[in-house]
Amino acid sequence: MSKYSCKKTPPPHTCSVSFGVGVRQKRAKSVHPVFLPFSGCPMHCVYCAQDRQTGTSLYPIPALIEEHRKALAALAPCAPGQTRELAFYGGTFTALPDGERRSCLGLLDELRASARITHARCSTRPDALSPGILEELEAHGIDLIELGIQSFDSAALAASRRGYDAEAAVQACRTVQEAGFGLGIQLLPGMPGSSPEVFIKDVEQALALRPSCLRFYPCLVPAGTVLARWLEEGRYRPWSLEDTVAVLGRALALAWEAGVPVIRLSVAPEPAFDAAVLAGPRHPALGALIQAEALLLSAGRAAERLGRPPLALLLPRACQGYMYGERGALKERWAGLGLAPERIFFTEKPQAELLA
Ligand code: SF4
Known part of the structure; x- marks a missing residue:
């Protein structure tokens, strides 16, 4: 045939x-996310509404861990060759208070020992890494660290009040890789101070670092954030849907050419978050529109x-x-x-x- x-x-x-x-990231077949909205974050970033974005309310971490322990205990251990990943998302994992971080890693130890989990990742900020914490993560079997870099442009980082500069962002990526972890880089096209040109340079810089994966989160304006106030005051204008598709299409084509997986092209749909978005390039099929543009290019x-x-x-x-x-x-x-x-x-x- x-x-x-x-x-x-x-x-x-x-x-x-x-x-x-497009290439697929070599990762566990099934992923069990543990969302820790704002946990460990030194401040609420101007555009961030993690609680609504993840659909998880602010929860005491011990209660959250207990909930996940029960849910995961109900799963069968992985058979030989089968994979399942635990992912700590939604906050600054490496800056959690010691006791909370240890509870999370303790859960990971138990789940690995019972073969219910085979891989693990966490997300954090580039200015929240230290040799001691990285050693701890490695000892407990974290394989990949995703850094919320947002941009490698110092002016955009300053305009968005991120609290670190371009050099620190690059150094953080290298630190993660030199410590032997897979590296994920998250970028925020359309963030205050950025432009299509700056974002394309961000993508080129990210690809030059040879990460294991990238995520693009086009900047949206959730109610209740500093960005919402800036929008009202006329200090911030989000990218249009058309510009976002055109620029992210170019960026995605670059990543395809470099053989680096892009594992997100927009914020995941979440009813509470969608209801709170005041402005910005939101479309139910945004990822497909960006892929179509990238394919044509x-x-x-x-x-x-x-x-x-x-x-x-x-x-x-x-x-x-x-x-x-x-x-x-x-x-x-x-x-x-x-x-x-x-x-x-x-x-x-x-x-x-x-x-x-
Ligand atoms: S963007 Fe990252 S560091 Fe900032 S508040 Fe949100 S989760 Fe925390």
């Missing part, structure tokens, strides 16, 4: 150019490298659902590349290939 599922087959060709359309670059009009494009089947954007809005731009629908073929291969 042909590896092409539709009846049509690609035409004979004499040359081709391959390009990446990547195909355009491949066409330039090909140097001849393309005869056909082979795409991984996963692209089929999003490639034309919302209500087919990108069809014309695809046609402009010489790639009308009849020239596009879906395959089981992980890479795209342009033929001429």
Whole structure:
């Protein structure tokens, strides 16, 4: 049987150019998140509404740990080869009070010992790392640390009152990697003081550090934050949806080219958070719109490298659902590349290939 599922087959060709359309992060198959909103944070950042974003109210950590202990005890231990990850998200894990951090790591120890958990990660700020804490995390089996870098631009970091500069952000990434952890970098396109140009430079800097994964969180304005006040005072203007899709599409294409997984393209849907968003690029299919833009840009670059009009494009089947954007809005731009629908073929291969 042909590896092409539709009846049509690609035409004979004499040359081709391959390009990446996203890689999967090698991580546990199932992830059990433990949200610790604002825990350990030195202040509430101007744009942050972690409690609403994670759908978790501010909870005493011992009670939260107990709740997760019960939920995880109900799961079967992982069979050989099976993986499950515990992820501490939503606060500044490395700055938790000692007792609270030890309770979290104690839970991780128990779950690892009973094979209910095989991997673990936590998220933190770049200015909350110390050699002693990193040793502790390693001893308890944390594999990956995600840093809420937000930007590598000192002016944007200052405008957003992050409390560290570009040099400290880069150094924190290196510290995590040199200590032997996988590194995740979280960026905040559209944050105060940033611009599309600054964000693209942020992505280039992040990719140069060869992280295990990236997350992009387009900046939104939740009610009750300093950013909401700045919006009202006219001191802050969020990026439009169109600009966000265009710029994050470029950024995602760069990450695909570098082979670095981008594991988030927008804040996860959460009813309480969505109800609190006053402004900013929110769309239920934002991730798909960004992927569609990135795919089109990547195909355009491949066409330039090909140097001849393309005869056909082979795409991984996963692209089929999003490639034309919302209500087919990108069809014309695809046609402009010489790639009308009849020239596009879906395959089981992980890479795209342009033929001429
Ligand atoms: S952005 Fe990060 S450091 Fe700032 S308040 Fe939110 S969770 Fe804490």
